[in-house]
Amino acid sequence: MPLLEDLSDEGCHISRPAISSVHGEDDERSLLKVEVDNDNAHCSDSADCGGTSTDVDTEVKVIGCGFFHHRMVIILGLGNAADAVEILAMNYILADYGTITPWESSFLTAAVFAGMLVGGLAGGVMADAYGRRPIVLLNLGINAASALMSALSPSLPWLILFRTFAGIGVGGIISCLFALCVEHLPVSARARYITILCSFWMLGSIVTAAAAWLMLGKSLVTHSRILPWTNWRHFAAFAGVPALLCGVLTYFYVPESARFLVSQRKFAAAASVLTHIAHINGRREYTKPMLSVQDKKADNRRDNVRFHCMNWFVVSPMLRKVSLCLCVTSFALSFGSYGISTWITKLFVSIGLSNPYANAFLYAGANLPGNLVRYAPIVIAALFAPGLEMQRTPWSPTFELCCCHSYLVVDSWGPPGLLKVALVGAAAAALLFSLQPLESDNVESASSRPPSAENTSRATIVVLACLFNAFTTASWNAFGVVSTNAFPLPVRVTAMSVVNSVGKVGAITAQFVNGFLLGPPPHLMTLLVVTATVLMSGAAAVSGVPSPGLKASSRLTSLQDHRPLDAQESSPQVVDHHAPTKSTSSRPVVGHAIVQNE
Template identity: 45%
Template sequence: MGGRMSHEAAPVKTWGSPDEHLVLVDDNKALKQAVHDEMELIGCGFHQHRVVTILGFGNVADAVEILAIGYILTVYEDSEGEMTPWELSLLTAAVFAGMLGGGLVGGVAGDLYGRKPVLLTTLAINAIAAFLSAFSPTIYWLIFFRAMAGLGVGGVVASLFALCLEHVPVSARGRYVTILCSFWMVGAVVTAGTAWVMLGKYSNGERILQLSWRWFAGVVGLPSFTCFVLAWWYVPESPHFLASKGDAQAASAVLQYIHRVHQSGRHIQLKFSSEEDAENADRDAKVARKMKIGDDSVEVNSHSAVCSRESLRVVVRLFEPPNAGPTLLLMMCGFSLSFGSYGLSTWITKLFESAGLSNPFENAFLFAGANLPGNIVSLYLIDIIGHQRLLSGALFMSGFCALLFAFNVEGSKTIIVLVSCLFNACTTAAWNGFGVLSAENFPQELRTTGISVVNGSNRVAAIVAQFVNGFLMGPPPHLVALLLVTTTVMVSGGIASRWIAHGGDDDIDAASKSDSGEDLEADPESISSLRGGDDAGENAGLIQHDVLLHEKKQSPKRDTKTRPQAGDKQLVQRAPIDRMSAAD
């Protein structure tokens, strides 16, 4: 019973057997390492599947809110009177303007206060604004409520992707982020189908349902409300975020919750090796935050942290080496992708009408359905050709499709619909690759802020696209010019994407590089089995719960009084970490 556990008992190196539950760490860096390793040990199971599905409803809500206005535009003037081109552009741009502000504030708040509180707050804003927009007395009230809904949508995005990344092991992040992105397809199809039923017509020209656009505007808030309720109950805070804040007790609670969901029988408790040192460090940190010490001092209080100098310093770090290059390139790619995809998807029913298609709602439903093949192809290719190549190829193909559309505006209506669907499939694949790259190219402590800054560039592009397309749609409509502008912007993004380096650093590596630039000292065999090499494929490092149970049965009990020897293999030799049994 006093022997040391054999590290060959499980496919991922661990410090002890499953019944060991106390982990002593010396500092925050060691705490982050312990959380990282525990999440790798947990692997992928029911908790991860449930979290990604619930977060997927948030992505559905985003898609519904963004795309809904395009369908409202088609019937708004029938009951409310004619709009000026300026009002038309303001209405389509309002949601993206709100998303710009919501993304920037939500991202910084997510890095300061936590991913879950920001997610819940922004989902609530989204749902309430969508519901109130149905009662808008004038066009300007509708513009205001659409902007408020956009504020919620923008804040949701960064927290969605950060929570998804930080609840799954490193080797599975690409796959799970792609799955999360694919929920956009669900939202697009739901929006198009709902609009077709509530606002569309039969082939004979008769309305399917005699409902006003106000009913449709109210219904689009339901996905946000659904995600809010489910996330409140079933999505815990990111343990990586809690570890980065030095909250060992809260991180332990989340890890223990995941083990209970998986019924693994494992009990885990993270604790600083010296509670007195931990309390002193916490007290010193609070004092330092309240003092001004030269130019480097920061004044923070709980009510104005988002607007504080500390928040600005977080943003500034994104534009300093080594983060500046990836940040600027991702902003360029995101600008191109947003300009093209949001520009056409928002105006697709108007485009189809101007091109002479008889039933724009029916064809818009086919356009939305093209998300499905785009997601299937990208899910298959993302682990074969990589995120960067997927993004680059999809951007070039999207530009080519827009060019074909431009040359066929006066031609076959069938070709117009097919080329439009191919364009949407390609932009869907591009978004999936972009989502993984934008999340992986930032260190953990800057992740939601980085995603939000990049998304801010996306929102600017979407706003610009609404005014450019609104002007080119006339009257009279200049469809060829509109599509040629889209082609040029998409190809420019494809060129920029060729220079983006592949991300993929885990949280510990990224934080280390960002904070000190020091190289990790790690056992190559341990790192290989944790992160997964090319030979292991997408399942590398995923631990099934029967492994935990098998390890519990097979591993000898560890003598907790015996200190680790110098020759013993450590998972990552970053900081001394002891594990003790419950008996000790």
């Protein structure tokens, strides 16, 4: 993103970058690319000398992806799974907690999202100021401690308080987690790794559902409690284990982002991180790069860049539009996804399913679509086989395989396209769900139906619920890619946190709306129609997000040029301010080209 006019001062040149087809690469290069004349180059922060200075983006591209990145995405993915456990655990705790009023239920489920709203804003600002890794570790610790305190809470108000603290940890970690992952990766691998990172939500939701079924649910054979000595307190304590494990692994195996370190002028630390990553990937021949700067005004420039970035919403109409569309989509997706997921067990109880925890496990297993067509016979059998809704659990692992292909869909359709299609699919599933004869909405008609029709209807409801979850999770996959690459490095986490915080407002709203509609008495059809309507509004808002089908240069120029209109040139022009200089370094030299108003 061209955030700067050409700046030059005594050998240091920071220029607007060449146009790229991917958001993010140019954003960082415009801020981190520093060209230093060879004759005047010197080392900063005790960096090793002896080579031509280079930019961190080029070094990350040269290193490529390897074992370090595979291990990193698994560890950070565990953090994403830990967030899923913390958020979805309340669904199962609520079903086992006992009889409470609708208002108390709404406050209890909304507590974690209220905390996420606060934590998302605070965590984003702190991560941009102090680093991604320290904030990730801090919030993982908050998650683990809050889960333990929730298990020990003496009353409902205390439980609501500790769930709010858990939400602060979850909200503070989400944006930092994605930013830390993205900034360790070359641009070409970002979509794939972000999608893999998103898919760990499926792992967390399945583990949560399995643990809830084991600790709180009934056996399919004996219809008695599997572990009669456990209750919601044991389950609440278990919810903190993934966060604790992820925190330990992150501390030992995931360093701070080299891109962030360079943006803070910590060149020696950034070079050490890059060398460490290259050696772990098996690149023993990789030598420590020289990342230095010769510009006494660089700090002031970085502060000015941050100031200009935070004024996007005022200065650039196109960026204002994109940000607004992302906020609307985030609100709608959170309202629909979290609104159903946190109430799914009580919803299954409301329609008369005899083992809601078993069906909730199936619901969790349907997290990611991609190969559902391959398993169409299972879906068809569930639609027509009487009573099959209690026999579907053994097949639920088939839905897990869908995540193996979701990143291919992201790459081929484009993130905005996949996001729109998935939101429409989720809305359609919710509408079809609402059209089913629900026992709680019409008791008389339900009692007049034969048992075989009743079983078929319940099986259909379970399948539609699974499809809804599959579509919403695919939406989160695409939304993660879209939102992560929409903002430049200096304010990436802060901007993502603002968008995510709007989503938390949607989630909080859904808890009170759905809590009221679930009654008693329950109004399930109204609940599902409202959910579908909100999701469709989110799909409409995606149209304001740039599509990969547009010409890359025009797309990026329109989105990224923050200058006032009167400062722009009236005719297209290409300016080459700095021709590549002759270098003895083996690392590639990247030239700058600025495309204006194309």
